Amino acid sequence: MTPDVLISKLRTLQDPQADIALLQGGIGCDSVTGKEANFVDFLHAEMQALGLNPDRADFLPGRPNIWGKRAGNGQTGTQGQSLMFAGHTDTVHVRGWEDNWPNDPRQSPFAAPEIDGHIWGRGACDLKGGICASLAALRLLDRAGITLANDLSFAFIGDEESGEPGTGISAGAKDFVDRVKAGQIAVPDFTVYVEPTKLDVYTAQIGFFIADITVTGKSAYFGTPEAGVDALKATHSILSEIWSHADQLRALPEHALVGPSDILVTSLNGGGYIAVPGDCTLSVIRKLRPGEDLDTAVEAFESAVRNAPVDPQIRVEIAYPAGRDHPHGGSPIEIDPAHPAALSLVTCLKETGVKEPKINGAPYWSESPFWVTQIGCPTVYCAPGDISVAHTFEERIGVQDYLDSIRAYALFMARHCGVAMT
Structure with a gap:
């Protein structure tokens, strides 16, 4: 089958109503972090219907991951x-x-x-649109009578989002890669992680760490301030050092796809009622460019904090609450932007009607480092949806982008895995 014939066949055989119903069914599952099982139950049924023989296992009690595979036909000599x-x-x-x-x-x-060409709801773009599009793409290949020569697998994991108490530490990803390392799940040659990219292909992403700083002095009545140790004054000195550190980071060379490094103070709490402030807390988030080492970044940040001129009686403590693939946070990552599979995916997007897709970088952190660094699998982000409306009351996904992504994924599956000769 020639490329043009396959693309035409995918377009002709696509069932938009069924594809939209699949996404609406997925959004209809309340899977706020901690409730992943609701969506996993839905995915289990869909994956069974596609012959993926899904497996599921809890990464934490009552919170399952799910994965499955369509084995290639193993045809000798097929690329x-x-x-x-x-x-x-x-x-x-x-x-x-x-x-x-x-x-x-x-x-x-x-x-x-x-409504107005968009599907609305929590998870519409982040990232049930991408998950449903990937499954709909395999269904479209089946409708077109395409048999893949090599394995096509799916892995849907929990605990990526943060914001709910005691969650959001990539517990699902950690469990998944442990199973890969143990040989329970095969390492793929390439992975598409379906974070929303507006159908660009992201070969790089930022890294981050969050630091919570507690500054402790000694409270005292305002009439006798000499009896106290002012934590708020010490915090002022620490803030000055952090902002100076931020200036130094922004002066470093920018990464071509994700821009400069930075550090941002995100919250500040302190003060006392007609008293010398005895304690103060602040939080910061540090953005890392690909190529930066997270341990080195933490060391430089702590050096800036410790170098602040404060009263020797002040106690400063730093905690890192958001460990992901690293104890202090999430690593930045990139693969070669000219990786053949990444470029092939861009081509598939173009050929199936997506306007001007390009190689780009993620201004967010997600879980590709677990694939790239821990199991050695080149990974990109690519999915319909706009990250700027994720996590908001405006979350939605364009119907046409969603439908286009299904055809593009299907074409990429065929080209990357190879089509078995009949």
């Missing part, structure tokens, strides 16, 4: 490699959603109405 599609099953919270949309079809975050 192609194995491929995985991956994504996280959890979404951020829905607090305030209903109050934001009173007497509106969007009032329920799980209703998934289609």
